[in-house]
Amino acid sequence: MNYLENLVDNLPQARQGGKxxxxxxxxxxxxxxxxxxxxxxxMLWSHRLAFWLAVVVLSSVPRAAAAEPRAANEFEWLRHARxxxxxxxxxxxxxxxxxxxxxxAETMADMHANTLRVATSGNYWLIPGTQFATAHDLGxxxxxxxxxxxxxxxxxxxxxxxxxxxxxxAEIVNPDWAYRGSPHGKIRVWWDLGSQRSAFCWNTGYRQxxxxxxxxxxxxxxxxxxxxDAWKIxxxxxxxxxxYCEGCVTGFKKATGxxxxxxQNSRQYTDAEWKTIERYHDWYLEELLAVFRETKRRIRxxxxxxxxxxxxxxxxxxxxxxxxxxxxxxxxxFLYEMSNSMLQRAEGTSLAVSHGLAVWPYSDAxxxxxxxxxxxxxxxxxxxxxIAFGGxxxxxxxxxxxxxxxxxxxxxxxxxxxxxxxxxxxxxRPEPFCAVVWNDEDPPGHAHKSLWDTNARLCTxxxxxxxxxxxxxxxxxxxxxxxxxxxxxRYQVLYLPDICYLxxxxxxxIKQFVAAGGGLVxxxxxxxxxxxxxxxxxxxxxxxxxxxxxxxxxxxxxKMAATLAMGSGWDLxxxxxxxxxxxxxxxxxxxxxxxxxxxxxxxxGGTVAADIVMGTDSAPLCPGxxxxxxxxxxxAYIPAALDxxxxxxxxxxxxxxxxxxxxxxxPNGVPYEVDGPATLVVNMMRRGNRxxxxxxxxxxxxxxxxxxxxxxxxxxxxxxLRYKIPRGKRVTHVGLFxxxxxxxxxxxxxxxVTLPRIDKYQGIAIELE
Numbered sequence: 001m002n003y004l005e006n007l008v009d010n011l012p013q014a015r016q017g018g019k020x021x022x023x024x025x026x027x028x029x030x031x032x033x034x035x036x037x038x039x040x041x042x043m044l045w046s047h048r049l050a051f052w053l054a055v056v057v058l059s060s061v062p063r064a065a066a067a068e069p070r071a072a073n074e075f076e077w078l079r080h081a082r083x084x085x086x087x088x089x090x091x092x093x094x095x096x097x098x099x100x101x102x103x104x105a106e107t108m109a110d111m112h113a114n115t116l117r118v119a120t121s122g123n124y125w126l127i128p129g130t131q132f133a134t135a136h137d138l139g140x141x142x143x144x145x146x147x148x149x150x151x152x153x154x155x156x157x158x159x160x161x162x163x164x165x166x167x168x169x170a171e172i173v174n175p176d177w178a179y180r181g182s183p184h185g186k187i188r189v190w191w192d193l194g195s196q197r198s199a200f201c202w203n204t205g206y207r208q209x210x211x212x213x214x215x216x217x218x219x220x221x222x223x224x225x226x227x228x229d230a231w232k233i234x235x236x237x238x239x240x241x242x243x244y245c246e247g248c249v250t251g252f253k254k255a256t257g258x259x260x261x262x263x264q265n266s267r268q269y270t271d272a273e274w275k276t277i278e279r280y281h282d283w284y285l286e287e288l289l290a291v292f293r294e295t296k297r298r299i300r301x302x303x304x305x306x307x308x309x310x311x312x313x314x315x316x317x318x319x320x321x322x323x324x325x326x327x328x329x330x331x332x333x334f335l336y337e338m339s340n341s342m343l344q345r346a347e348g349t350s351l352a353v354s355h356g357l358a359v360w361p362y363s364d365a366x367x368x369x370x371x372x373x374x375x376x377x378x379x380x381x382x383x384x385x386x387i388a389f390g391g392x393x394x395x396x397x398x399x400x401x402x403x404x405x406x407x408x409x410x411x412x413x414x415x416x417x418x419x420x421x422x423x424x425x426x427x428x429r430p431e432p433f434c435a436v437v438w439n440d441e442d443p444p445g446h447a448h449k450s451l452w453d454t455n456a457r458l459c460t461x462x463x464x465x466x467x468x469x470x471x472x473x474x475x476x477x478x479x480x481x482x483x484x485x486x487x488x489x490r491y492q493v494l495y496l497p498d499i500c501y502l503x504x505x506x507x508x509x510i511k512q513f514v515a516a517g518g519g520l521v522x523x524x525x526x527x528x529x530x531x532x533x534x535x536x537x538x539x540x541x542x543x544x545x546x547x548x549x550x551x552x553x554x555x556x557x558x559k560m561a562a563t564l565a566m567g568s569g570w571d572l573x574x575x576x577x578x579x580x581x582x583x584x585x586x587x588x589x590x591x592x593x594x595x596x597x598x599x600x601x602x603x604x605g606g607t608v609a610a611d612i613v614m615g616t617d618s619a620p621l622c623p624g625x626x627x628x629x630x631x632x633x634x635x636a637y638i639p640a641a642l643d644x645x646x647x648x649x650x651x652x653x654x655x656x657x658x659x660x661x662x663x664x665x666x667p668n669g670v671p672y673e674v675d676g677p678a679t680l681v682v683n684m685m686r687r688g689n690r691x692x693x694x695x696x697x698x699x700x701x702x703x704x705x706x707x708x709x710x711x712x713x714x715x716x717x718x719x720x721l722r723y724k725i726p727r728g729k730r731v732t733h734v735g736l737f738x739x740x741x742x743x744x745x746x747x748x749x750x751x752x753v754t755l756p757r758i759d760k761y762q763g764i765a766i767e768l769e
Contacts, residue, residue, distance in 0.1 A: 075306040078225075078333040078358040079390060080425045081115040081157070082415045084108055084398035086147065088122020088161070091370040092399045095194060097126075097137050100402070105150035107402045112415035116156055117227050117394070118147045120217070121163040123195045124172060130216060131209040133172035148222055157224040159308065160217055164210075164228040166235040167197035177206035179237055183244045183262050188236075199236035202291050203247030203284075214295055218302040226299065227335070230310035231292055231327045233285055233320070240266050240277055243284075251287070252280050289324045296330065306332035308360065313338045314348035315440055317355070318478065333358035335394060337366070340707055342681060342698050345382060346389050347464045350683075351438050351476035353390035353430060361386050363393040370397045373407035377760065378710035380410035381696055384761040387418055388683045388694030390430055417761065421737045424692050424765050428685035432490040433473035433671055434662055436464045436497065437482065443500050443533040446525065450567025454596050454644045459498035459524060462647030466655035467495075469678035472662055473671055482506040485513065492666045493519040497643045500529040507540055514544060515631030519665030521658075524641040525598055545637035546606030546628040552599050559621055560599070563614055568645060569594035571615035574624040574657070580609040582627060582636070582664045583657065591618070592653050597640035602626055612640065627664065634665040650678075668724075675720040680758065689729070689768040692737075693721060697758050713760060721753040721764060729768040737763030 084104075092098040108116065120127050124135035126143040148158050170189045178187045179199040189198050200206045217223060234241040242248075242260060249260055260280060261273040269277070296307055309327070311334035316322040328334070338348055339362045352359040363382040364375055379395070386393040393414075401408050418425050439456045447455035460476075467474035477494075481487050483505040488494065494513060496502075502510070507527070514520045527540035528549060538549050552560060563572040572594035576583045583592075597612055599622050610625035626637045638661065646654035655678070663670050672693065674682055679699040685692045697716050725731060731751050734744045738761060744753040753764055 074304065075225075075332050075358070076427060077115075077157070078306055078308070078360075079353075079392060080387065080418070080422075081360070081392040082113045082418065083115045083117060083360060083392055083394040084113045085394060085396050086116060086118045086143075086399065087396065088119035088124070088126060089194070090397065092402075093119060093126065093135075093143070094122060097135060097141070097143070099143065099146070099399075101143075101146040101150040103402045104147070104399060105154050105156060107405075107408070108151070108156055109154045110405075111401060111408050111412040112419040113395075113398075114156055114419075115159060115224075115392075116147060116151055117159045117161055118144055119161040120144055120213075121161070121168070123169040123197065127216075130213050132213065133169075144217075144221055144223075152222060158222070159225040159227050160221070160223055161227045161229060162213065162217070164230055164235075164309070165200050165202060165232065166230070167192065167199045170196045170198040173198040173200070174205070177201070177204045177209070178245070180244045181238050181242075182264075183249075183260075185244075188238065197236075201243045201245050201248065202287055203243070203251050204245050207291060210291075211294065211298060214298050215302075218299050218305075223303075223305065225306040225308055225332075228295075228307065228309040230312065231288065231323045231331075232310075233288055233323055234281075240269070242277060242280060248280075248284070252283055255283055285320065285324055289326055292324070292327050292330070308333040308335065310335045310337065312336065314344075314351050314438070314476075317352065317357075318480065328357070333360060333392075335359070336361040336391075338362070339364060339382065342382070342385055342696075343461065343465050343468065345385050346468060346681065346683070347438070347461065347476045349386060349389040349391040350430060350474070351478065354432075354435065354475045354477050355481060359391045360394045361391045362396055364396055366396065370400060371403070373400050373404045375407075375709060376410055376711050377713050378708065380414045380760060381698055381710065381713070383411065383414040384417075384694070384696045385681060385698075387425065388681070388685070388696060390428075390685065414761070417737055417763075421763065421765070424690065424737070424763065425685075426687075428687045428690070428692060430475050431473055431671060431684040431686045431691065432475065432492075433666075434467055434493040434495055435475055435477040435488075435491045436460060436467065436495045437479050437499050438476045439479060439497075439499055443529045443535070446500060446529070448567055448596065452567035452595075452645060452648055454498075454524075454567065454641045456498055456500070458644035458647045459641055460643070462643035462645070462654075463495055463497035463523070463658065465650075466643060466646050466658040467662065468681065469650075470655050470659035471672075471674040471676070471680070471682050472659055473684055479506065483509045485509055488513045488518070489516070491518065492668060493521065493662055495521040495662065496523070496526045498524040498641060499526045501531055501533075502527050502540060503531070510541065511544065511630075514633035514635060517632035517667050519633060519662070519667060520544065520630075520635045521638070521661055521665055522635070523638045523643055524596075528598070542603070544628070544630045544635050545626060546603045546635075547600045547623070547626050547637050547639075548603055550599050550601045550622075556599060556621065559614065563594075563621070564596060568596060573613050573615060573618070574610045574640070575613045575618050575620075576610045576625075577608060580607075582609040582625065583660050585656075587653065587656055587660060591615075592657055593645070593651055594624075595640040595642050595645040595654075597622075597624070600626070600637075600639050605629070625661070633667070636661045636665050652678075670724075672721060672723040674722075675718070676716055676758075680716055680719065691723070691766040691768070693723070693764040693766070695719070695758055695762045695764070697760055715757045715759045717757045719755040719758055719762075721751070721755075723751040723753070723766065725749050725751055726768065731766060732769050733765070733767035735765040737761070737765065 125132040144160055177200050179201040181188050187198050189196050258276050263269050309331055363386050364379045383393040439460045442456045530536055542548050563570055573591040576588045602623055606626045606628045608623045609627055611620040612622050612624035613620050628635050642654045681696040681698050683694050699714050742755050
């Protein structure tokens with residue numbers, strides 16, 4: 001901890017005031033509670049603090065406001081690739097090599113796949129001439145060279161997979177390269193993916209062997225990028241994540257003057273020893289960054305190709321217990337292994353894309369049946385959705401299509417649709433309208449668990465789901481991006497669902513956004529906690545929303561207790577006030593389901609549009625929806641956690657309520673409306689004067705459990721799009737990705753497109769001038 005405190009104290013910018021000092025506020029304030037938590041979970045908290053230090057440095061570096069990341073310019077193909085994976089942990093490369101590269105390339109060409117991620121390593125290595133032991137049955141073969149020879153003439157890009165730390169077959173791990181979990185030199189061995197495995201440590205001769213492998217790949221093979229699995233900190237290390245190899249022991253001693261402590265029982269470490277371990281974690285994280293940067297330098301010295309790596313999940317974009325934030329920023333793309341649901345796909349893909357990152361999400365889930373086709377329309381619809389939200393669909397068990405040509409149809413149809421309409425995919429980015437801030441951290445004691453839960457993740461996913469299901473153009477946004485006015489200015493609405501803590505720079509970015517005319521939606525406990533996790537006396541954004549937190553008197557406490565049960569409302573509702581103009585249709589006259597809420601009072605300038613009421617006689621308890629003006633913008637505060645309840649129940653009124661609120665605060669209303677069920681997933685992409693509305697049919701009850709396959713999807717009939725034509729523009733072209741009879745007309749500045757049915761997917765292409 002003292003090491004981190006010294007880093008903060010010695011940052012030159014900290015003495016100069018201004019924006020950097022505002023960003024440091026979060027770091028310095030966080031020390032208070034983190035000290036008490038180190039003993040219980042030292043790595044988590046040291047990495048969280050290390051991350052915020054990195055954010056300080058990252059956000060202090062000047063950069064052009066409009067600059068696009070490298071992947072958006074030189075490596076645009078990363079954003080719309082159609083990817084097959086040839087993995088070394090499964091058929092046809094394990095447990096024995098059964099690959100026919102020519103047949104695979106023919107299959108890919110037939111199915112319109114244009115990128116192959118091919119393994120060079122796994123439990124064993126699959127190319128000759130390196131310091132790493134090869135598979136027993138490799139013989140004179142070179143798997144990468146075979147795939148290049150078969151794929152390149154067919155226009156298929158080749159991206160070799162490189163094992164990056166982590167575990168491989170124990171029998172081939174050079175003892176001098178191994179992770180050692182104790183000073184006694186014992187090498188850990190475990191079973192995983194069909195073999196006994198051991199892990200490498202970067203502070204051994206493994207580092208140079210890895211560099212030599214990279215040099216061989218970029219100088220001897222015609223490749224289009226390199227995929228790393230993965231730049232993960234302490235990959236396969238055990239708690240407390242300390243390696244006692246000679247390189248770690250001597251390297252850490254040289255850097256800090258400290259010896260690495262060791263106790264067989266981690267509960268016996270002293271406070272001083274935990275602090276030393278924390279310093280080791282920080283030192284090792286920087287060593288990992290150094291390896292990444294040297295690897296990148298060596299690649300770019302020979303070829304200008306992209307670096308892709310396995311980030312695994314959206315939650316790791318800023319998780320320093322997974323990797324260094326600089327590695328995320330300095331890579332060109334990353335892969336998600338997450339594929340639990342359509343909601344997770346849309347939210348996670350849009351989160352990366354909104355931050356300027358290229359992403360390759362798996363379009364199928366892990367399973368243990370690589371030799372038989374188990375997918376049909378579920379996989380196909382996830383492919384459509386991946387591209388619709390700006391990602392590149394990635395298929396894991398893809399060799400099965402070589403053996404089962406009859407199973408190719410759904411993937412061939414999806415990939416072929418985008419191949420034929422490539423000019424309406426390349427260079428497109430999501431239409432920026434409503435940004436829902438992503439969050440998964442609750443202050444201590446804030447989350448509630450019962451029959452109906454309330455926590456940060458449910459609120460954020462519920463908010464995103466409500467917008468998605470109501471066909472509100474939505475993207476997910478990193479919380480750190482709230483401190484970037486030039487990025488926020490792209491959007492019309494910011495939605496902060498139970499974002500309990502916001503730094504000074506983030507609060508300032510939000511205020512500037514609203515003052516300039518943006519719309520703001522706040523729910524539940526947003527801005528009601530400080531950086532130490534303590535509840536504030538009032539909302540930090542209370543002056544924007546014109547509300548203040550109140551402590552209920554005994555009468556209100558009793559009424560609240562009587563109307564809350566099992567984690568949510570019990571005969572508890574919201575009711576719109578007469579003459580309000582926020583809620584429409586049945587919401588304006590009927591009772592609306594309620595949820596747990598923050599009791600508030602309204603200050604001067606706030607207008608109550610709806611009340612939280614008891615079922616009996618609709619007796620009011622406290623304001624339930626407050627709208628106000630701040631500068632040129634509109635703010636809405638919803639005290640109840642309606643978004644969390646929607647995530648768990650999918651009760652329609654919750655989503656309709658949130659849709660009306662988003663539309664009200666937007667300076668220009670919503671950009672389009674779609675007549676269709678919530679199971680019609682839509683997203684608009686844009687490039688210059690071109691727009692594409694992607695529409696994915698996900699009809700059927702897919703909400704019960706994750707990773708579900710679909711073998712029948714009923715069509716959706718009579719879908720109507722109403723697109724609000726931007727002021728000063730006119731429509732010059734309307735077309736469809738999937739050919740069918742349809743009609744369109746322009747009336748009073750609105751483009752109407754009527755589709756008699758959508759079977760699996762449709763894309764509406766619109767040209768403006």
